[in-house]
Amino acid sequence: MEYISVREFAERHGVAERTVRNYCASGKIEGAFLTGKTWSIPSDALLPEKKRIKQKQMPLLVALQEEKQSGLKGGIYHYTQIELTYNSNHIEGSRLTQDQTRYIFETNTIGVTQEGVNVDDIIETVNHFRCVDYILDTVSERLTERYIKHLHSLLKGGTSDSNREWFKVGDYKALPNEVGGVETCEPENVSREMKMLLREYNNGQKKSLEDILDFHYKIERIHPFQDGNGRVGRLIMFKECLANGIVPFIITSDLKMFYYKGLQEWGRVRGYLLDTCLTVQDIYVAKMNFFRIKQ
16 A cells, blocks of 8 residues: 655645644544654545534524425514515515505415506516525525526516516616616626625625625615616625524615615715614514514
């Protein structure tokens, strides 16, 4: 049998020599033996597997995923789907009421109404439910351009916008647009700006609430899609809170102006947006307490 040195083994497997010597001394490399002060290691020896530390899952995430899977009605998943979908859509101008949103989620029908209902409002409501489900299924996935584009595709698929070639459902915008009278990133620069933003965001491991809000502010400034940016952005915030063990929040439509003010002032004063999000986070915590879900 051929033997190699600690240095050769370390170089082959990309680990430190000190680590290899520790493995040898603790008997983790089969067949390694000591001659004087030098370890000889079988050339076909394998690198010991590190024990994986089981990460304790956030109780809220477990509850959301289990209730989604079981189809439980009246729990935190049911509440989240209706509240997040209704408020996020209503902020963007949907005319569906909270009761209509609930009815669509619970019965998969639109119910009887004396007033006309915009078909796109209904489609985007159903699509938003699917977006929330997708987030719960993929919460541990890293944010990428592909992931964000897929969220947009889920949200806008089947709407009248999807029939317009220039709209680019599931892809970055083709035409310049403004938000609140402010010019956003030009279409030809969106891909580059998104790559830079995601590289910066994914550089760190654990994200704080402020990191997540900063990402939301920056992606809204880029405004990568022709429409649906706000809803996609708020879905991402919800996902990233769950992924980082942070209690998520739902921006309610009655706080829309505070939310917009917070985004507008984020570059100078972070407190506006932070306080608004902490306020609605408290509302979500109260609902968790009601359902007896630990933080």
